[in-house]
Amino acid sequence: MDALATLPVLTSASTRPACAFFDVDNTLIRGASGFHLAKELYRRRFFRRRDIAWFAGQAIAFFLRGEDVQRVAAVRSRALGVIRGRTEAEIVEIGEEVYEQVLDSRIFPGARALVSAHLEAGHQVWLVTATPREIGELMARRLGATGAVATVAETRDGVYTGELVGDLMHGSRKAEAVRQLAERAGADLKDCAAYGDSVNDLEMLQSVGFPCAINPEPHLRVHALEERWPVRDFRRRRSGLTSGAVVAGAGAGLWGLVVLVRRFARG
Known part of the structure; x- marks a missing residue:
């Protein structure tokens, strides 16, 4: 079956420019890419067990009281502190190892096929993600x-200074990035496609002519069905809460540190 069969305008003979925009965590890959990077940083002693305990407390607070702007800012600040004073070259090298050892094998075959189909159709393909730039650019390069x-x-x-340039790439920032990328490509957003798994991707999905929910969390699934958007589930197994959901929900997707509690709290 044509991987783009649900997106007729993108398989037509039209010569108009078109772009496809992909979220990464739980859309392209199973789970959270930042978690696997954080796991390797922990192994290399970038941070300590007391950091894990602090992130655990923030995760519990999120589950009990929901997302809070001040808490998100605190998590972001502490996560950035982990890499303050480290070199970009060091993180890029670690990212390459993480991709080879873990991430490549976690890319959903169906999602990989969609990326390839868009590229073969002559479309620009962009990853639009809250994950660190070092991982996002690496994945884009490896996927072509x-x-x-x-x-x-x-x-x-x-x-690294321990600060962000701008803010996390999620929500409205994703939608704005998509608009800018389409404009730069000379493409009308009505001719573009977007793929995402969570409500954090909703504004991006709503901004294009051909949105598609991939492995959607419950709220996005309901919205997609109401809007009659295509829904694709590439997962072979499902659980009530994935590591990616914890990271995205807690606003700590930058380095995936909150999720480490599950693996290292007892170690």
Whole structure:
């Protein structure tokens, strides 16, 4: 079956420019890419058990009281502190290892087929993700995509400052990035497609002519069905709560640290 069969305008003979925009965590790959990077950073002693305990407390607070702007800011600040003073080259090297050892095998075959189909149709393919830029750009390069827009940690002279450039790439920032990328490509958003798994992707999905929910969490699934959007589930197994859901929900997707509680709290 044609991977783009649900997107007729993108398989037509039209020569109009078109773009496809993909979220990463739980859309392209199973789980949260930032978690696997954080796991390797922990193994290399970038942070300590007391950091894990603190992130555990924030995760519990999220589950009990929901997302809070101040809590998200605190988690983001502490996560950035983990890499403050480290070099960009060091993180890029670790990211390459994580991709080879873990991430490549976690890419959903169906999602990989969609990326390939868009590229073969001559479309620009962009990853639009809250994951760190170092991971987003690496995945885009390995998939042969046009590029990635992601969360950017500030560097000076190749060293991380512990601050962000702008804000996390999610919600309205994703929608704005998509608009800018389409404009740069000379494409009308009505001719573009977007793929996402959560309500954090909703504004991005609503901004294009051909939205598609991939492995959607419950709220997005309901919305997609109401709007009669295509829904694709590439997962072979399902659980009530994935690591990616915890990270995205807690607003800590930058480095995936909250999820480490599950693996290391007892270690």
